[in-house]
Amino acid sequence: MRLTEEQQAILDGSEGEVMAKVMKTLVMYGDIYGAERMVPVTSELGHTVISFGISVMGPVYDLYDQLINAGVVSKQEFTADPLPLDPNVPSGPIRDIVFKIMYKYQDRYEDQLKRLGLRPGGPHEAYTCTSYLPEVGNTPKQGDVLSWAESSAVVFANSVLGARCNRNSGIIELFGSIAGVVPEFGLLTDDGRKADYLVKVETSKKPEPQLLGSAVGMHVMDKVPYVVGLDQWIGTELDDEAVTYLKDFGAATASNGSVGLYHIENLTPEAKEQGRALLREDAEVYVIDDAELERVKASYPVVWSNPNARPKLCFMGCPHMTLNQIVEWTDRLERELQAAGRTKVSVPTVFTAAPGVLEEFSKLPQALRLENMGVTTSYICPLMYMNNPLAKAMPVITSSNKLRTYTSARYYTDDQICDILCGRSV
DSSP states (O other), X not given: OBOXXXXXXXXXXXXXXXXXXXXXXXXXXXXXXXXXXXXXXXXXXXXXSOOOOOGGGHHHHHHHHHHHHTTOOOSSOEEEOOOSOOTTSOOOHHHHHXXXXXXXXXXXXXXXXXXXXXXXXXXXXXXXXXXXXTTTOOOOOTTOBOOOOOHHHHHHIIXXXXXXXXXXXXXXXXXXXXXXXXXXXXXXXXXXXXXXXEEEEOOSSOOOHHHHHHHHHHHHTTSOEEEESOHHHHOSSOOHHHHHHHHHHXXXXXHHSOOXXXXXXXXXHHHHHHGGGGEEEEEEEEEEOHHHHHHXXXXXXXXXXXXXXXXXXXXXXXXXXXXXXXXXXXXXXXXHHHHTTOSSXXXXXXXXXXXXXXXXXXXXXXXXXXXXXXXXXXXXXXXXXXXXXXXHTXXXXXXXXXXXXXXXXXXXXXXXXXXXXXXXXX
């Protein structure tokens, strides 16, 4: 790797031993992937995927103490993934004890994040996996170079915003923000953003974003897909509805596969600018029709100990919901519950969203109506809530393919979730 004089000096120890180790780590990371140089991180804010003080990650927190004690902190303020705990989320005395043991480093870690450069604000304000939403304010510009790791945020920033970021690890992302540079390879390069697959959407109706994203992710894995035919269902402008759709679609491609970038013909920035010139000459073709979506959905394992158990909890919002999404779900639930002769949901339900989104939602008339239907809103990370032995044993339902992939939660489409919550099915 060719380093600038300043970068080489840092590697040689001009800014101390700890900073030299940070630079050495980034150089080794770049060498693995054949990077020839470092490029500056140009986004206004960073983001860290690690937001939980879980006990098994003690060495990470010791590492962060070394950084802080040496004065090696981020050159940019950053946001962080959602917190794992919220007293408003249905739990119980035994689970509370388990959570307390699991997340015994939580206070220590949150203090470390503040000292490392977490964006200041009100309680929990900087914590969300959807930092790119306008209510949060960490929205990169097209062409910005990022040092992020959160898979759903990386794929959104790359695809919908046209920023440039590789799928980094949690520690690497912070080191990039500290050094102010990242190795140039993969999705930071023009060639790395070329599409390896032409994905043809040939469904008879608008496909579920989580299901379509799952199909794409499992088929292309870590390659770049160029999707055609989807614009007929979600339009050619990045309005609230399209952004919400692509948020969930992208999260599924990233978690059910390893997609870091996708292009949607006539919609996403680079696809609008370059069209099918983004396709490699040897791009493979993958056709997704109704039968393919049904095949993918039928392949999901049910890992509940009792597959016929009644759901005890429903999580919506992994990634966190947009404001438009919460409003639409509130209106829909209200209509469907009335049609079913009910006033409250049949399963304890949690809608999760960024604190800034929840603050804006609280100002709307739908907020009280949603509460009256028995739905809780929270800034929590559903995945972190689910990753403990007691929650894992619960029959939890979701329409998130990311939550389904990483936990024991069972996937249902939005229509199926609505039927269950309205008592029309189990």
